[in-house]
Amino acid sequence: MSGLVIEGLWKEYGQQVVLENIHLTIAPRAFVALVGPSGCGKTTFLRMMLGQERPTRGTILIDGVPLPPEPGPDRGVVTQRYSVFPHLTVLQNVMLGPELRASRLSGRVWGAARRGLADRASALLAEVGLAGAEHKFPARLSGGMQQRLALAQALMMRPRLLLLDEPFGALDPGIKVEIHALMRRLWHEHEMTVIMVTHDMREAFSLATRVIAFDRRRNRPEELERYGASVTNDISIWPPRVAGQQTLYDADIPPGRDDPTLTGIATGTTRAAQGTRA
Amino acid sequence: MRLINLRPDRGARIILGALPFVVLALTYVVGSALRLADNPSDKLLPALSAMARMVEVMAFAPDQRTGDYLLWADTAASLKRLGSGLAIATAIALFVGLLTGVLPVARALLGPFVAFLSMVPPLALLPVLFIVLGLGEVSKIALIVIGVAPILTRDLALTAADLPREQIVKAETLSASTWLIALRVVLPQIMPRLIDSLRLQLGPAFLFLIAAEAISAEAGLGYRIFLVRRYLSMDIIFPYVA
Known part of the structure; x- marks a missing residue:
């Protein structure tokens, strides 16, 4: 703790x-x-x-x-602005952290690991109320939804x-x-x-x-x-x-x-x- | 209604877009007709029919000496040089631009040097390149690279450095290393800028290409234009320019 x-x-x-x-x-x-x-x-x-x-x-x-x-x-962080990556979809934003942690060279995971991660990310997105928005880009989300996304993205890393x-x-x-x-x-x-x-x-x-x-x-x-x-x-x-x-x-x-x-x-x-x- | 709020619809846009071309063509035809009426052997503004005849000779009839279709051979030679020059310049720009945009150490090391390089007028280096690299393809491609790469590099470095600091910090809290930040956060976000920048640099790249070809080449658009210039063959030059 x-x-x-x-x-x-x-x-x-x-x-x-x-x-x-x-x-x-x-x-x-x-x-x-x-x-x-x-x-x-x-x-x-x-x-x-x-x-x-x-x-x-x-x-x-x-x-x-x-x-x-x-x-x-x-240590996770959510700021008022610029907290999510505009070039990634909602799902990709949430998956990014674990992907970066798992693959130190390419920053991407494939196959079963990817599917497992996508499931975990979708579950967390549903938890923060973003189910159904997985494949949108952050620019198309409202301010509140972007902050929900930023929270989910930070929580994927299980920060202390x-x-x-x-x-x-x-x-x-x-x-x-x-x-x-x-x-x-x-x-x-x-x-x-x-x-x-x-x-x-x-x-x-x-x-x-x-x-x-x-x-x-x-x-x-x-x-x-x-x-x-x-x-x-x-x-x-x-x-x-x-x-x-x-x-x-x-x-x-x-x-x-x-x-x-x-x-x-x-x-x-x-x-x-x-x-x-x- | 204010002019600023007036938006042309699709049809109007096409007509408006075509208008300057039509005006240019008309001006030329009228000017050419006037001069030819004055002096039938005038070479400055040949009639469209004369130009069409020359295009046929250059593009659709094999050259008597080499059997090539000259216009296409020249275009291919030029585009090959242009393509390889831009490809090399892009590779350099991506590498150095990303490096200096992401790493403060690299910025301190290379920033002033790249700024200096981009101030050197590339055409002034042309004689040096011809002397050092010979008159072959290498010197022409090198001129394009030298002309285009520093500007592309600085543009990319600025774009990368302009990304909000919050994003980089966020990526760090998502366990990204420096390499991963460059690869997954910065690179995808500067790619659109790279394409824009490359499009803008096409003009200067052509300039350098034509200049290099004009001085020394055996084929190429610039070579042909400057070759036939000696004979005042405007009927060849105009189609080549176009």
Whole structure:
């Protein structure tokens, strides 16, 4: 399982301090939502998790092992745009990962292995609600369907850590509710830790087990350069959501009826657990 | 209705497309008739009938000396050179372009060099090629390659480098190696660009071919055009150009 330990993490671009002194421990199978104002370094943080960028100082440990300095198959990623390959059909997009893993020379598999893989990919596509769209190209899918595809593509690799960078930011509200239900289910069913960057507070609180807010502690104009953002709020959702177990709180609420008071289900409370930390 | 929203339908498109050709042909016929009326032995704008006669001689009658049908033999010789030149240029461009587009190290190593090469006017190198490679086929094909390859290369490298970084990162999280990213992610996405670019480069490639053939060849479109130029045989030149 993927326990994540982040110690004394700093990120600077030249003179500009972006993130300062981040300490976090993320439990295996947690669903962490990162929130905060624009430009506070959420995405930078996610990129460092991914291995796309290196921290200036500090360490990131996955299961006690330092994070490799480049992206790898143990960490999946879904970004807001450009997350699927436009030159491959839906099915080919989903099959690509295992194909690349199996065949290091040609990046393609044939025969029985291919058929088996296609079956597995189709099953996963059906799970994310893309059955019937296997042979379309991504350009012909709507935004919501493209993000479903991107999720399926990432999940084919069975990542231990799934990183989401505003994956649903560009979707309209009705589609969002559906894809949230899907995301919740995928998190329950797949063995992974999820870290999601989002602007949408409601999304953060309705999906995550823990919401972490980044912000700058000092915001005076003359201090902007030298002080970066750090963790200002770290909230554990109550009642706790546990991967693989439905809680009353997470009962799937039909689209358009997402106000919990209307369904008559106890809503529970949200309380600040650790409060602010250094 | 604004002009920008006016779209011709199928029939109108064909007529519009044919219009410039018709205008050109008419202008020629009228010009030719005027000059011939002035001076029946005028060689500058021969009548269409004279041209048709020459086409018959060049294309459908065997040459008295060699027994070849000259127009077709010339065309075949030229297309062979053009084809092999473009094929070699494409191979080089794909290899170097992909390399420099994908690998930052290769970009640092080869980028300035390719930029330098593409600035050298290829025709200026023609004498050098003739001296180094001799007057045979090699120097003509080499000229086409030198003229076309750097531009194709830079175009492909730019297209490859323009792919969103997110795609490359995504491919890495799908366990792709550098080789596999180049093969399955970058290459299929620059192929359409390669075809476009190649089509645009056909013009310059012909230019280099004709120039090389004009100076030294035993067959070829450029050779024939510059050969008959000495006799002011516009009635041969025009069909060859067309």
